[in-house]
Amino acid sequence: MQADREGGWLATFYFLYFCALGAFMPYWGPWLHAQGQDPLAIGILTAAVQFSKVLAPNLWGWLAHFWGSRRIVPWAALITAAGFLALWLAHGNFLALLLITLTFSFFWAATLPLVDATTMDWAQRRGTAYGRIRLWGSLGFIALSLGMGGLIARWGLTVFLPGIAIFLVGAWWVSRYLPYSALPAADTPRPRLSGAFRHVSLWFFLLAGLLEQASHGAYYAFYSIYAEQHGLGSAAVGMLWGFAVLCEVAFFWWGDRFIRRRGVPLVFTGAFILTAMRWGVIAWWPGLIWIILVQTLHAASYGAFHLAAVHWLSERFPGVLRGRGMALYASIVYGLGGGLGALGAGWTWAHWGGRGTFSAAALLALLGAFFLIWALQPAPALEKEAE
Incomplete structure (x- = not known):
């Protein structure tokens, strides 16, 4: 029973996380265009999201090695949701958009690798399959890459930011209940990454x-x-x-x-x-x-x-x-x-x-x-x- 509940939390997190990603990827460019950004600015803002994944996951992975994922993932998910809502405050200003984008993408990059590691640890402890949990992320991506298009067709790009933020807030809530592995005792020798x-x-x-x-x-x-x-x-x-x-x-x-x-x-x-x-x-x-x-x-x-x-x-x-x-x-x-x-x-x-x-x-x-x-x-x- 407990294993089913833990697997349900993990599957739900993947579904909500990838719902947000499925809504974000196809419509980030059109939303920026609607904010008055030219093609060069759109390219820079899109690259900022992508290249934040180069350094940020390593920093978060290093911190999780000592603090544990339980202390990082929920806060990172919450700040990511707040960052999306903060994009409203930019009012189309490129520098403000760039600063906010770098912030939310820096924290967004923290969550998925740490949850992947948590899921793999849990799957090995329970003797179950990682892939059968992870597939819920793909289903979420499908649902919102198609569903967001329908919402935008009906209400316009004004639904873009709140639509994504709703799923990110949901991911934050679920992340509080994930079956994170316990950290070893402070005096326990730990393996070297080096x-x-x-x-x-x-x-x-x-x-x-x-x-x-x-x-x-x-x-x-x-x-x-x-x-x-x-x-x-x-x-x-x-x-x-x-x-x-x-x-x-x-x-x-x-x-x-x-x-x-x-x-x-x-x-x-x-x-x-x-x-x-x-x-x-x-x-x-x-x-x-x-x-x-x-x-x-x-x-x-x-x-x-x-x-x-x-x-x-x-x-x-x-x-x-x-x-x-x-x-x-x-x-x-x-x-x-x-x-x-x-x-x-x-x-x-x-x-x-x-x-x-x-x-x-x-x-x-x-x-x-x-x-x-x-x-x-x-x-x-x-x-x-x-x-």
Whole structure:
């Protein structure tokens, strides 16, 4: 009974968190445009959110190592919600928008890696599957990426900030009840994070992941535009985005079992190869049938990749180090990789067009697969290395 209740809190947090993210990602740019920001300003404010994920998770992960996630996640979630509401006070002033955006994104970046570590710890203690908890985040993303569009169509962009803040306040409330792991006693020796840095496989893993996520820059920035250029309407494009995330949900449901049977190396390698295949097909065969079919590969390019990465990190970063390992992963792979990928996609789109952009994305994923080979070399976990 207690396990069901704890799993329910975790699933609810993921659902609410990704509801907010699903409402934010598609409509942040339009909201900024409605506030009178020009394309350069919109680009800077969007990059501020992305690049905040580079440094912030590592700082929060380091603090959680000593304070515990229980003391950080609720406060970070609450300040994030307040930050969104504070955007009202900017009244379209760019510098005020930038300052507030840097603030809320700095705290927003604290929550997900620490909750991921909490969920993985809990799943291992309870003998259950991380993916079956995490999939509720994907369902929340689908619900609000589609639902916010309907709300905006009815009431305009005035619903953007309060709509997101409601879900963030809900995430804050739920975060107070998550099954955080207890901190070791003060006199208990703790493993060193520095021990992980001596294993070159960690750096190959981070580089491979950075390249795989950078390849998604073309997808997140230009897939909708590219699909519309090849005859799809905006409604059809929205359905394709939703279909891709549903495929991701399906993998999260079955993925832990598949990883236990087939192993992390096979799932990881397959994710990279199928990611390259996905971008290559979009680049060279952009017809309707192929575009629909390759959306199923979102289950590999994001679902399988993320789930395999979480399992890989859990083996390398035990116990109290898990939060810092997840934070390092989030900052390098999603923060730096995502930011560089978006910037690179903008440049290639301007100079090489859609086909060249997605071809470059396919090459990035293949290059990531090369470094992945070295990342998958065995290395010991860190539990015996004490501070």
